[in-house]
Amino acid sequence: MIKRNEIQKLVESYDKDNISIGVLGGHSGLDVCRGAKKHGFKTIAVCQKGREKTYTKYYKTRDGKGCIDETIVLDKFADITKPKVQDVLRKKNTIFIHNRYFWVYFDFKDIENNFNVPIFGTRSMLKLEERDVPKNQYYLLEKAGIRFPKIIKSPKDIDRLVIVKVNEAIRGYERAFFYAVNYDDYKKKAEDLLSKKMITREALDKAVIEEYVIGAQVNFNYFYSVIDDELEIMGTDTRRQTNLDGLIRLPANEQLEVLKYLKPKIIETGHIAATTKESIIEKIFDLGEKFVKTTKKECPPGIIGPFALQGAIAADKGKEEMVVFDVSMRIPGSPLTRFTPHSGYLYGDSISYGERIAMEIKKAIELNKLSEIVS
Numbered sequence: 001m002i003k004r005n006e007i008q009k010l011v012e013s014y015d016k017d018n019i020s021i022g023v024l025g026g027h028s029g030l031d032v033c034r035g036a037k038k039h040g041f042k043t044i045a046v047c048q049k050g051r052e053k054t055y056t057k058y059y060k061t062r063d064g065k066g067c068i069d070e071t072i073v074l075d076k077f078a079d080i081t082k083p084k085v086q087d088v089l090r091k092k093n094t095i096f097i098h099n100r101y102f103w104v105y106f107d108f109k110d111i112e113n114n115f116n117v118p119i120f121g122t123r124s125m126l127k128l129e130e131r132d133v134p135k136n137q138y139y140l141l142e143k144a145g146i147r148f149p150k151i152i153k154s155p156k157d158i159d160r161l162v163i164v165k166v167n168e169a170i171r172g173y174e175r176a177f178f179y180a181v182n183y184d185d186y187k188k189k190a191e192d193l194l195s196k197k198m199i200t201r202e203a204l205d206k207a208v209i210e211e212y213v214i215g216a217q218v219n220f221n222y223f224y225s226v227i228d229d230e231l232e233i234m235g236t237d238t239r240r241q242t243n244l245d246g247l248i249r250l251p252a253n254e255q256l257e258v259l260k261y262l263k264p265k266i267i268e269t270g271h272i273a274a275t276t277k278e279s280i281i282e283k284i285f286d287l288g289e290k291f292v293k294t295t296k297k298e299c300p301p302g303i304i305g306p307f308a309l310q311g312a313i314a315a316d317k318g319k320e321e322m323v324v325f326d327v328s329m330r331i332p333g334s335p336l337t338r339f340t341p342h343s344g345y346l347y348g349d350s351i352s353y354g355e356r357i358a359m360e361i362k363k364a365i366e367l368n369k370l371s372e373i374v375s
Helices: 004-012 029-038 053-058 077-081 083-091 108-114 123-129 137-144 183-195 201-206 244-248 252-258 278-298 335-339 342-347 353-366
Strands: 020-024 042-048 070-074 094-097 162-165 178-180 208-211 216-225 230-243 266-273 305-314 321-328
Touching: 020 029, 020 353, 029 042, 029 353, 042 053, 042 077, 053 070, 070 077, 070 083, 077 083, 077 108, 083 094, 108 123, 123 137, 123 321, 137 278, 137 321, 162 183, 178 183, 183 201, 216 278, 216 353, 230 244, 230 278, 230 335, 230 342, 230 353, 244 252, 266 335, 278 305, 278 321, 305 353, 335 342, 335 353
Parallel strands: 020 042, 020 094, 042 070
Antiparallel strands: 162 178, 162 208, 216 230, 216 305, 230 266, 305 321
């Protein structure tokens, strides 16, 4: 594994007056580059052939417009760890902003062991989003005292409505989740998905079975500043998922008819800004502070920069309580959080994740603390 002190020495050798911000061409790349340009950084998007035009054409920097200064187009995203690509990035004094693509399109060990380019954040924590690794998100949530759905260890133990979190056969990073109320229901629905080759037996065996918590789904999006030792709320949002969102917009009788011919899917398509009551802001901060404190202890140096606790606000115990379904240990894919007011209460104007990251990097350069925010 590439040691953090090696990356720190590398970033200290950079020309601090010519730092470039690097991203993968997708997920939150445009948001990051927009913020970087606003604060005077050069931007580089590493793209995959066949899906590069967003960056090479539509948002390319030209005539005072655009935010992508340079692109590197590869046959596949995973080629970023090739020595010649890394050489280019290092020569351009690149600090890379990692996102979900890092574990969707890569063998994560390759990023941990062979990607010798400074990453903003804690690279070793990203894999903890996976549910089959030690000290994963469930472990951290439990240590932090944050409620998450009860995990059902065996399908035979299903005694309530559950969601079975299993990945698709074709696109392993996407979800073919299904619901069940007991073991017989589980077997019937699992066999149906297996017979249609929508999931594999291996993926099913690795699936997590969670109790399904009813509540208002909200994602709490945070930024932890190592420089200031301060937690900020960047915004709150909720997800748009296909084909689920289309289904729930139908009248109940038509939903039942449609469900005879297709199964609900929960594939991330977008996000909607969702404001919360001011009275729960303190609770949002409390959850985030507990999580930051736990990561410092369990995964030093702990979380750096953006992360999110995603779930639902339930009231099944007589009071409003956040139940966390997922933890994003990097920039969430929801740049529209700038349209919620939380960061504006702190900075006067609401800012995007991309801008907040650029602000942190700029401040770290000014204070000669760049090595503290990379790994």
